[in-house]
Amino acid sequence: MVLQEINQALQRGDVNGVTQGIKSALEQGLEPRQILNEGLLAAMEVIGIKFKNNEVFVPEVLIAARAMNAGMEVLKPRLIETGVEPIGTVVLGTVKGDLHDIGKNLVRMMFEGSGLTVHDLGVDVSAERFVEAIKEYKPQIVGMSALLTTTMGEMKATIEAIKAAGLRDQVKIMVGGAPVTAKFAQEVGADVYAKDAAEAAFEAKKLVY
Amino acid sequence: MKPIERVSLTLQHKEADRIPVYPLLCGVSRKLVNASYPVWSTDMDVCAEAYEKVTDMFGLDVICTLIDLSVEAADFGQKIVFPENEAAHPDFNDYMLKSTKDIYTVEPIKFPAAKRMNGHVRLCDRLVKSKGQDVPVVAFVFGPLGILSMMRGQANLFMDIIDDPDAVKHGVAAITETLLEYVDALAATGVHAIMLDTLFASQSIMSKQMWLEFEGVYVEKIADRIREKGCMVMVHNCGTGIYFDAQIQTMKPTAISFLHVPDDCSSYEDAQAKYGDKITFIGHVPPTWLLYATEEEVREECRKEIAMHKAGGGFILATGCEYPANLSFDKAQVIIDSAKEFGRY
Known part of the structure; x- marks a missing residue:
């Protein structure tokens, strides 16, 4: 009851x-x-x-x-x-140059509501900071958000930096945000595109189970 | 045929010589006058020169004066950041309305002191004088709920709507009073239309009922005033599942500029069948897709959209939202060329 x-x-x-x-x-x-x-x-x-x-x-x-x-x-x-364990760990952030956080925050909330531990790096997150966070938190998933056409390119730069650091095989990369599309996600080398927060949580659970 | 004749026939759902075209070349136009984004956004002589140049250089059929979504909020006192290479925006760490209760302090402002809005009025005045005989000038105004979100933060405002609906209604009503003066001043310049951006009238944000209650009733007043002043009402909304029906019900627009399929339609074809005889469609080339699409793909997308919507007039080919501000003009040229190639009647 x-x-x-x-x-x-x-x-x-x-x-x-x-x-x-x-x-x-x-x-x-x-x-x-x-x-x-x-x-x-x-x-x-x-x-x-x-x-x-x-x-x-x-x-x-x-x-x-x-x-x-x-x-x-x-x-x-x-x-x-x-001693209840989370189902998985995510590093999340809005990419460099982009200060928008409502979409990213919604995703964080839906992730947490799915039982994932989220390390939210905030907004304006550089590629280097994403790399550091992967080393520090050892997440299964890295989530990147962008709201601007002027900052979407940072997703590719971040994925390249993760590759260059030799960490690409250790994480699944999910991207989203109002201007981001499935095709764009594919173009930049992301593993998963989520069109909204609910889909992000749904896809994240699939990735960690 | 002059752009103004072409657009006029199109808005009457008559076939002109070809469909009109205007990729929303706004911030990107700064490149033509070698201006930074902050200068372009705040020096209206520079901004006007950029709009004039981009209109001449690409033979645009419409001038739409979108500067950024912070123009109005700035005049209400919101601190604005002016980045070098992107549109101005509120200082996300320093919203002027810190709490729900603060919304009750929002009052209409003295319009003569509204620096950015009056700058926009001056921009429109110059463009009407320099181009308005040949090219329709459409003044771009953000909707009152959107303006309030710029002063309070979107997430905060969305929760305020549920926590204290009266506060939000107070704020939106106060902003609306100022916007009525604003559209009076814009209409007095001789602009042909005023385009209201009702960003939140979409499934990507809130329910239709919520939008009608918290913005619909207010933009209805603004739209009525625009028509009283002799201007056409147009609407812009680049959200997904946009509420065509609610926006038509409240604002009775001549045209809607959009990117995604309306909430009550299954496809663009369905939207054409349902709304194509009621309003003129402006759209709907996806601007972010232009970043990585090939020129041939852009040409093919334009061809498809034109084939879908052109019969009988009532269609203007455009990007569904602002053309990417840091992209080259190449894809814009493809869109324009496609209108000329595939859009002939």
Whole structure:
């Protein structure tokens, strides 16, 4: 019952409903892993499907993700105590010269909602910084976002830098952003193109499983 | 046939000598006057010279005065960054509206003090005088919800819509009051049309119902005012699944400039069948695709689009959004040549 309440509260973007629900669930002795899977991740999966089907849109996803983050703040210490492992690791960033972050942030939220650990490098991320982050975090996936035609070229430069560092075989590279297309992704040597955040999360899960 | 005659017939859904064409050559025009982006964006004499040159050099059929999406927000007090080689944008680390409550402080501004908007008015005035006899001049204005997003940050604003809808409506209403004065001033220059960019009227952002509630009712007032002042209303929207029906319902545009298929259509052909007799289509060559497409591929895309939309007028070949600002003019020339080659009636 309480898990269902958490799930519904998250889908409504109700921060208080989610955090109070998690506290109640913990008090009732439910396992943190079960709260995560059946309360939070299941709700984010519903949001992802509805987003893909144009049943909910960016505002609804943003408030759901905000509620997810608030819930994770409560749950994370208990998850660490019980040793719950993420399903995979992602390094994510908006490419050099590009300061737009809404799309990248949506992707981060959907990734986190899928059980992935995300190292968000932020915006205006240089190729060198991506390379350093791969060495540091050893992700399975590198995600790059660009909103501008003037910065899309940086995706290619970053992929080249990853190759030059001898790291290309260690990661799958996913690209996206308003001006990016599947053909462009292919042209620059990315492995996966995602047209929106929901698709990015769907593709990421396929890559790590 | 002069561009203005060609476009006029096209907008009446009559066949001219050929379809009109204008790849949205805006920021890229700075190259023709050796100006940096900041200079082109802020010195309206330089900007006008660039628009005049690009129009003459490529024989464009329309001048559309898109500078950047920060023109209006700057005058409301948003700090703007002017990069050397890309369009100006808000300082993403310093939005002027720090909280949802701050939106209640947005008020209409004193239009005579609006530096960038008045600069745009002067640009239009010069272009109408220098080119307007032969080439229609379309003034580009960002929609009020988009302007508010430039002052608050998009993600913040989208959550505000749900957290405090009255705050957002207050902000949009205040901006709309200023935009009414703005379109009055633009119309007074003699521009032929004003193009409203209603960026958020698309499935890529928000539901149709939400858009109607938070921007639709406001742009309806602006569109009515534009028509009262004797100008045509045009709409630009480069989002996916754009809401043609909601935009037509609220703004009754003469033409819509678009990139992607509308939300209630399965294809461009379907869009043509559903809306082709109601509005003029402007589009829809994908600008980012131009970065890596071959000239032959661009030519073929243009041929296909022209074949799809040209019958009976009502189609202007254009890029679906601004031509990439750092690309050479070669692909633009291919688009223009294609209109002349395949677009003859």
